[in-house]
Amino acid sequence: MTQPLFERHREKLQDAVEAIRKRSHWSAYPEIPSGKIYGENAKKEGFEAYQNRLNQAFSIDQPGTGGGETIGGETSPYGPELGVTYPKPDLDQLIPAATLAMQGWKKASAEQRVGVCLEILDRLNKKSFELANAVMHTTGQGFMMAFQAGGPHAQDRGLEAVAYAWDEMQRTPSHATWSKRVSKTDTIVLDKTYRIVPRGVAVTIGCSTFPTWNSYPGIFASLATGNAVVVKPHPGAILPLAISVEVAREVIQEAGFDPNLVTLCVDSIDEPISKDLVMRPEVKIVDYTGNSEFGDWIEANARQAEVFTEKAGVNSIIIDSLEDLRAVTGNIAFTLCLYSGQMCTTSQNIFIPRDGIETGEGHKSFDEIAGAIVKAVDWFLSDPARASEVLGAIQNKNTAKRIGQARIDGGEVLRDSQPMTNERFPEARVHSPLMLKVDAKDESLFMREMFGPISYLISTDDTSQSIQLASKAASELGAITCALYSTNSDVIDSALDATADAGVPLSCNLTGQIFVNQSAAFSDFHVSGANPSGNATLCDSAYVSRRFNIVQSRIPAPQPAEKESEAHAGV
C-alpha cells in the first residue's frame, strides 16, 4: 500500500543511516533559501501561503472539534497579531481517536511507516518558505535563521530520528528459526517471530523558540515506531506545528492510514492543557522542550510514560589563551547576538582569568579581552540591517523584562542593553545584549539561568577555576554547550575530562563560520542526557528504542514432510 513511498525515499534513508554511523557532515535538505533549489517562485509563494493563513480559523478535520470553540492568540515578536484561531481540543475525544488510529498503523511494516514519515518530511521541505515565515513571526527569529532552523535543519533532525528508528527496528529480525539438538535423535525446530509493539499515544510539547526543530525528532521517532502523536505547541508558536500536522495528516490519509495518528492539541497560557494531557493513562511517551520547572514536573509525574526532556541550562565559554583575538571575539560576539541569545545553546557565562591571558599579540588584561568582546558585539549591531537580521526579536515579554532585572541584580555594566528599531517592523520587540562584569565569587548572579541577551564576563583566579565553575554550572544547573579557547593542550585535555564528567559537549577554539551555539544533525548530539539540561539526546538509539517493545512468539516449525506436502498442494 505505501511501499512506493519507501521506495521513493529509500536512497535518502540509506544515506541518513550511513550519516548517523559516520557522523561526518551530511544534510538531506538544502539550507540555502535559493530559488534555484526551491523553485523560482518558492519564496513569494511561501510568503503568500503564510499570509493566507492569517486572520482566520485554521482548518483541521480531527475529532473533538465539533463544539466549534476556538483558541489562539499568537502575536509576532515583530509586532502584528497573527489572528489565527485553532479548534479547542477535547481530550476525551482526541485521545481515544489517537488510540484507535494506532490499530492499523502498528500492523503496518516498518517500511510502510518509515515511507510515510519520509514523504511527510519531503513535503515539509517543499513548504520551507511558508514554514520560515510562520517560524519567524512566532519565534522572532530573523528570516534566514527561521528558514534554516525552522525548515531544512528541523527536517534534517526529523530525518535523523527516522534513520535511528529505522536502524533500531532493523536490529532484531522479524523472524528466526531456532533449531536445537536435544538428543541423539531429536532436534527441536521453532519458528520465532518478533513483533514491534508501539508504546501507545505519544505527546510532543513544543517550545516557543524552535517549534519545529525541537519537536520534529520526537514526532518522527514516535510515529516511525508505530505510535500516534498528539502535537501540543507552545501557545506562542502554534502555526509552524499546525502546518506540520496538516502536512502529516494529508500524507497519512493518502497512504491509507488513519490521519488521527497525528493530531493538533492547542491550548493557551491562561488555560494550559499539558498537565491533563501528559497524565492521561493512554499517553505512554512524552517529548518535552521548555523550562526546567515543568520538565522536572513531567519527569516526576508522568510515570506511566517514557519521558524525553530538553530543559534549560547555563552555558559557558572558558577563555584561557588564544592566537587571534579578533577572530575569537568576533566568533563569541556572533553567538551572543544571534537571535538575541534565545537559543538553548547560547553561552551565558564567559570565564576569563582576572590577571589576563596570553594571546598571539602578547599578554592581554581581563579588561582588554572583555572590551574586545564588547567591541565585537558593537560592530555587529553597528549596521541596522545586519543587527535586525542577527538579533531578530525577543519572543517573550518576560525575556525583555529579565534584562532590566539583571541590571538591577548587579554586576558592572560593560555593555548596556538598549531598545532597538527594526526598520521593516517598527513594532518589533528588539533589545541589544546586556553584558555584565562580575567576580567568580558572585555565584548568586551567574549560577542561574538568565535566558535572553544577557551575559556575564566573570573574572576568575585562573583557568582551572574557570573550568571548575563551568563544570559546576553544567552538573548542577545543566548545560547544553561549553566553549574553550586555549592554545595549551594540557588545558584542553583537562577541560575535556571535566566537561565530559559534567555531561556537556566542548567546542574548542572555534573561529570563522562555525559557532558554539550551532548543532548539526547527523553529527552533533544535541543535549547529552547526562546533566540537568535534559534526559535525552537528539538523537541516539536510546531516543528511539524506548518507544516500542518487541513481543515475540514461538511455534514448532512445520516438519519437512508437511512442508513438502504443502508444496505439492501448490500453497
Add this chain to the structure above:
Amino acid sequence: MTQPLFERHREKLQDAVEAIRKRSHWSAYPEIPSGKIYGENAKKEGFEAYQNRLNQAFSIDQPGTGGGETIGGETSPYGPELGVTYPKPDLDQLIPAATLAMQGWKKASAEQRVGVCLEILDRLNKKSFELANAVMHTTGQGFMMAFQAGGPHAQDRGLEAVAYAWDEMQRTPSHATWSKRVSKTDTIVLDKTYRIVPRGVAVTIGCSTFPTWNSYPGIFASLATGNAVVVKPHPGAILPLAISVEVAREVIQEAGFDPNLVTLCVDSIDEPISKDLVMRPEVKIVDYTGNSEFGDWIEANARQAEVFTEKAGVNSIIIDSLEDLRAVTGNIAFTLCLYSGQMCTTSQNIFIPRDGIETGEGHKSFDEIAGAIVKAVDWFLSDPARASEVLGAIQNKNTAKRIGQARIDGGEVLRDSQPMTNERFPEARVHSPLMLKVDAKDESLFMREMFGPISYLISTDDTSQSIQLASKAASELGAITCALYSTNSDVIDSALDATADAGVPLSCNLTGQIFVNQSAAFSDFHVSGANPSGNATLCDSAYVSRRFNIVQSRIPAPQPAEKESEAHAGV
C-alpha cells in the same frame, strides 16, 4: 594493558554479536555437566570447593569491612544451614570506593572493558560446578537445573548483555571529521570526538530463585559500559553472587584496574539495606529482580537512577484444541512441576472451555482435559528420584504456606499438594503441586499471583474468553509467558494479536523437550517491558544504551600545512 583479554575472547564476542542479530539458536557455554567438557574431576572438585566455603567467613578484601561485623544466615531449602558469613557493608565507604574505581575504568577503551567482562565470564564458566552447588543449596533447584540455569545459561545471559553493550558502544564512532563548505573559498573542518561516559554507580539486586541468571545481565551490561557495580544479593541466596563477585574482582585486579568496580553488599531480612542503597545520590543505575511491591517502590523513588526491573506476573496457558493429548499434557505437567513452579515463567492459570475441546482423539470434556493434566503431573512424581530432581525444594517458607492458603481460599481441589520426601536430603522442604478448578467468574482467586506450586484450571465460555482473561492478567498484573494450544490458525492469529497488545510472548503448541517456562539467551527476549511484569528486557539495546551517555567535543582540524610540517618533524 588488557587488550590480550579482548583478543583471547574476540571470536566468542563476534559469534555472540552475530547471534543477537540472527536470534537463532546459539550458546557459548556448554549446558551438559559432562566431565568430557568440563574436565574429568570438575564435578568432584566443584563440590569440594563448595563444601570448603561452608561454615566460615567468606573472605573478601573490599572497603568498609574493617569493623569486622559479619552477616549471613543462608539455609539450604534441602535442610542444612550454610554457615557462611559475609562482611557487613558500610555504604559510606563502599559507595565512594565504587565511585573512585570508575576513574580508570571509564577511560579504558571499550575493548579493554569488554575483554575484562569476557574473561570474568570464562572463569565463571570454569567454576560452573561450584556455582551449581551454591545455587542448588540456596534456591532449592535440582542439581541439573542449578548447573544449567545457575551456570552456563546464566553465563550466556551475561555474555548476551556484553554483546549488546559492545554493539551499542560501536554504533557511534569515537572520532569523526566534519567538513562543510561554507563559501566558495572556505571549508570548515572539525575533528570531533565522541566519548562514552558511564552513568555512575550501578546496583544489582538479586533474587532468591535465580541469583546468577537474573543478575548477570545487569552486572555485565553496567560493567562493560564503564560503570561500577554494587551487587546486593537476596539474603537467602548470597553465596552464588559472592563467588561471582570474587571472580570478577580477581580478573579486574589482574587486568590492572581497581577491583572495587565490583563489590558485594550483603544484608539480612531483618535489616534490609536496599532502600538506603538505591537512594544514594551516586547510584545512577539499578537492576532489580524480585517482588512487584518493592520493584514498584524502586521505580517510583530511585528517580536519580535508570531503573531496570523484573517483577512478578500471572502467566497463562490457553487450551483451545490439540492433536496429541498425551504430548500436550506431558509438556504442561513438566512446566507445572519444574522447580515446584518457582520460576517467573511458570504458568499459573490454565484456561479450558467448559464445554471441552476438540482433540486428535475426538471431543474431550473440561474434566477429561483437566484430569489428563493431573495424571501427567502424577506420573512425574511417581518416581521419587525423578520427582526430587524435577521439583527441587521450596526456597521460601512463605511459598509453602501459600499452598495452604490457596486451598483455604477456594476452588475445587483436582490435585492436592502433599509434603514429599527427598531421599538424599530428608530435611528438604518439598511439596507437590496443588491444582484447583475454578470458574472464569472467580477472578478473585486466579487474578492474583500465587507464586509456587499452585495452578488454577479455569473453565471459560470459550477460547475467546480464555484469550481475553489471559490478556487481562498480563496487562493488569503482568505476565512473562503465555502458552496456547490450538490447531486453528484463526485462533492462533487472534491470540498473537491479543498477547502482543498485552506485551506477553506467546508459545504455541509446545510439546516434547521445549517448554513455555524456558527462555533461551540470544534468541528469546525475557520479559517484554510492555506490561507490569517488568520495565526492561533481557536483553535489547534499550537495556544497555541507557547505562552510558555520549559526550562529544569538536575542535578545528589541523590545517593541511600544519599536518605536513608535523609529518616532517616526524611526529
